[in-house]
Each structure stands twice: as C-alpha cells, then as structure tokens.
C-alpha cells in the first residue's frame with residue numbers, strides 16, 4: 001500500500017480541518033501514485049478522474065460512469081416525501097451525465113435502510129427511483145441493500161456519449177461566453193426556508209407570497225437534471241467546457257479553471273447572474289444577500305457552460321441560456337460588480353465537513 005502523505009500533518013488533524021475538496025484531491029493523487037504504470041491511467045482517463053464522470057474508451061463512444069450519494073441528515077429535508085427522495089438520488093447522478101452530454105443507459109441503486117422504515121415508505125422511495133429512471137429513459141440494473149442507522153441512497157449511473165461530442169470541465173478558451181441553463185439560488189432559498197427553525201418558518205409563511213413559497217420549495221424538493229439540454233448542447237459542437245452546479249456557481253467556475261490548469265480565467269458580471277424575484281424575496285426576509293445564495297450555496301442542478309461567442313447568440317434562445325460572464329486570459333476568477341469594479345471571486349462553495 002502507498003504510504004499516506006500525512007507526514008506534513010500533525011497526527012491530531014481531522015478531516016474537517018481539510019475539507020471535502022482537499023480530501024478528494026488527496027485520495028485521487030494517492031490513487032494515481034499507487035498505479036503509475038496502469039493502463040487505466042492513460043492521459044484521458046486521468047483527466048476524466050476529476051470530471052463529473054469517468055470516461056471509458058469504447059472506440060467511437062465513451063461509456064460514462066458517475067456515482068453520487070445522499071444521506072438523510074445532509075441531503076434530505078424532512079419535508080421531502082419518500083417518492084421525492086427516490087427521485088432525487090436518480091437526478092443527482094443524471095445531472096453529472098448531463099454535464100458530460102451523455103445519454104443514460106442504466107442505474108445502480110445502493111440502499112442503507114433503518115430497520116424500522118415502514119414498508120410503504122420503502123415502496124414509495126422505489127416508486128420515485130423507478131419513475132425517475134423512466135423519465136430519464138433508462139432502467140434499474142442492480143444495486144445493494146443494507147441496514148443502517150439513517151437512510152442512505154447511493155446511485156451509480158451509466159451513460160454513453162460520442163467521443164467527439166463529450167463535454168468536459170477542460171476546454172474553455174478566452175473570448176468564450178460563460179452561461180448557465182437557468183436561474184440560480186432557487187434551491188438555496190428553498191433550503192433556507194425548509195431548514196429554518198419553526199418560529200422563523202411560521203414568520204416566513206406569513207411574509208412570503210404563496211407562489212414564492214411554492215416555487216422555492218419545489219426546486220429544493222423536486223430538482224430535475226438538465227439532461228435534454230446537456231445532450232442537445234453537446235451535439236451543437238459549440239460548447240467548449242461544462243459542469244453541473246451542485247456546490248454553487250463560484251465553486252464550479254473554479255472547477256473549470258482548475259481543469260484548464262488556470263490557463264484561462266473567468267470574469268462574472270454581477271448584474272447578469274439570473275436571480276429571480278422569489279430568491280430576492282426570501283433573501284430580504286432573512287436579511288441575506290441573494291447573490292450569496294446564487295454563488296455559494298449549491299444544488300441548483302443547472303449546467304455551467306462555456307460557449308463559442310459567435311454560436312452563443314442563436315443557442316441562447318433555443319436553450320433558454322443566461323450569459324453570466326466571459327472567459328479571459330487572466331488565469332483568475334473575477335466578478336465585476338454593479339459599479340463596474342472588478343473583485344477577485346473566491347472559489348468557495350458547499351463542502352462536506354466544512355458546511356454543517
């Protein structure tokens with residue numbers, strides 16, 4: 001076994017001192033080092049290792065494989081129905097396929113179930129999984145079932161994409177338009193409402209319009225993956241890089257720059273970030289900045305794309321895209337505020353072990 005690199009760290013350091021992103025980097029670099037001559041680690045496989053999904057060479061196509069895990073305590077607010085829980089584990093995985101432009105083939109479901117889970121709830125979770133698999137046009141292929149203290153839903157999703165179509169985090173070029181497939185911060189607003197202490201929640205119910213409450217909760221409880229958009233956009237050949245927005249826009253912008261080894265930069269325009277009135281309404285009621293909800297919260301499941309400038313104009317209307325910035329040659333993440341002032345954009349976002 002490869003030695004761990006903990007010589008740099010005092011023995012009492014906890015994983016929460018490092019955070020999810022650094023932990024993943026640490027395990028991926030150990031994985032590479034442990035198999036230096038493995039045929040699995042050729043250049044392309046290597047790159048796809050830190051992308052939204054792994055790519056396996058099938059000749060003209062890639063088999064695309066991704067895995068995402070939901071824990072009741074971290075991902076599933078109590079207001080979510082069992083069926084919505086089942087749907088979500090499929091959606092979070094399909095979202096990563098959408099980000100690669102891949103068409104789903106099949107789903108593998110692993111369950112950790114508390115022993116006292118009512119049988120009808122189990123059936124409803126499975127209704128959600130199976131309906132969602134149908135919506136995304138794939139079948140359930142396998143899985144595993146265990147007992148656990150809390151509900152755990154883990155998915156693995158397989159897909160396929162033409163080699164010349166695949167969308168990756170790497171590939172943005174200076175001059176490209178930076179765009180997203182929908183408005184941001186809506187799920188954040190929903191979670192802020194759903195996770196508020198009861199008295200705050202009661203106040204919000206009085207203060208916010210019913211339509212606002214409905215919309216923000218729907219986005220948090222019943223998210224959908226931008227699969228059709230991902231596949232169709234990959235077919236245009238105009239998208240130079242892509243990822244899905246699960247940890248917040250700023251964090252995902254950081255992912256695109258890192259994938260290009262900071263050979264490009266991205267400047268966002270604060271005034272162009274699509275924030276709906278509903279998100280502003282919730283943010284005002286909680287005395288929060290709506291921009292923070294859009295930039296740093298996550299679970300929007302929109303796609304973040306860089307697109308050739310000349311192609312963007314006609315793709316914008318066809319796919320309902322919103323330009324949020326431009327790719328630069330600065331190697332930096334920046335945000336231009338309402339007064340035209342340029343500030344450094346911190347690549348922070350939702351990180352397990354750091355966000356509680």
Ligand SMILES: Nc1ncnc2c1ncn2[C@@H]1O[C@H](COP(=O)(O)OP(=O)(O)OP(=O)(O)O)[C@@H](O)[C@H]1O
Nearest residue numbers: 024027048049050051052053054067068096246247
């Ligand atoms: N435990 C792990 N073992 C091996 N690879 C991992 C592990 N955890 C994450 N990765 C890989 O690291 C990369 C980043 O993972 P991450 O989960 O942040 O991406 P994501 O699934 O696109 O985002 P999110 O989980 O926020 O939806 C992915 O390529 C993923 O496969």
Ligand SMILES: Cc1ncc(C[n+]2csc(CCOP(=O)(O)O)c2C)c(N)n1
Nearest residue numbers: 073074075076077191246297298299350
């Ligand atoms: C009970 C409960 N508490 C908090 C949240 C909010 N939340 C959890 S994980 C995440 C980001 C992406 O996570 P991942 O990287 O695991 O995909 C967000 C915004 C929630 N959904 N449910």
Ligand SMILES: [Mg+2]
Nearest residue numbers: 052096244246
């Ligand atoms: Mg992803």
Ligand SMILES: [Mg+2]
Nearest residue numbers: 067068069096
């Ligand atoms: Mg993941």
Ligand SMILES: [Mg+2]
Nearest residue numbers: 246247350351
């Ligand atoms: Mg994440």
